[in-house]
Amino acid sequence: MPSSDAPAHEIVPADEQTPELLAQCLQMRVAVFIEEQKFSMDDEIDKYDTPGKSTHLLLRLVPSLEPIGTIRIVHLSATEKKIGRLCVLKDYRNFKFGKDLMLAAHDYLLSRQADRGSAEAGPSLTVSLHSQIYVKGFYAKCGYEEVGQEFDEDGAPHQKMVRHLSAQ
Numbered sequence: 756m757p758s759s760d761a762p763a764h765e766i767v768p769a770d771e772q773t774p775e776l777l778a779q780c781l782q783m784r785v786a787v788f789i790e791e792q793k794f795s796m797d798d799e800i801d802k803y804d805t806p807g808k809s810t811h812l813l814l815r816l817v818p819s820l821e822p823i824g825t826i827r828i829v830h831l832s833a834t835e836k837k838i839g840r841l842c843v844l845k846d847y848r849n850f851k852f853g854k855d856l857m858l859a860a861h862d863y864l865l866s867r868q869a870d871r872g873s874a875e876a877g878p879s880l881t882v883s884l885h886s887q888i889y890v891k892g893f894y895a896k897c898g899y900e901e902v903g904q905e906f907d908e909d910g911a912p913h914q915k916m917v918r919h920l921s922a923q
């Protein structure tokens with residue numbers, strides 16, 4: 756749940772069918788990962804940003820519709836998903852928006868799986884992510900567990916973390 760003093764907001768899905776929303780998701784990623792954290796644009800935009808590979812969620816204020824954060828869900832297979840590119844603009848951190856985006860991603864995945872029927876997708880989803888080291892504690896609070904050793908990704912140390920999601 757978002758913090759009670761968080762400004763009014765909503766989380767909406769974005770993909771190639773909603774190019775304006777998709778562009779706003781990218782705008783958030785540029786502000787945080789390129790301008791603030793100094794990753795390169797070449798690394799930021801990857802193979803999962805091609806049409807059909809991912810669903811993005813956009814966090815925005817209401818009623819202004821000002822975008823303030825995003826998260827990307829990569830569909831690796833029917834049962835294997837990868838979460839990433841999670842960011843909240845600096846001025847809006849510590850309102851539980853990050854956690855809210857993670858919960859929204861989980862809800863999105865479970866409802867999509869339910870729509871497809873468990874016969875195709877199976878009863879459980881495996882969700883992985885590559886956490887920057889400083890933020891491992893955040894993902895642990897979202898139910899993720901560390902798997903394997905730290906590794907370099909895009910010039911910074913990361914840790915693979917995994918969580919199993921099930922509607923039951």
Ligand SMILES: CC(C)(COP(=O)(O)OP(=O)(O)OC[C@H]1O[C@@H](n2cnc3c(N)ncnc32)[C@H](O)[C@@H]1OP(=O)(O)O)[C@@H](O)C(=O)NCCC(=O)NCCS
Pocket residue numbers: 787840841842843844847848849850851852853854855885886887889890891892893896
């Ligand atoms: C990571 C990020 C999305 C967290 O968003 P946020 O809205 O500030 O976090 P929340 O308010 O939802 O925090 C939820 C909980 O995680 C904790 N938390 C937040 N950041 C944390 C961190 N770096 N380490 C450990 N715990 C953290 C909070 O204290 C809170 O704990 P509580 O529920 O016990 O009170 C945000 O800091 C951000 O955008 N960072 C820059 C981009 C980035 O590094 N993304 C991760 C890429 S791997």
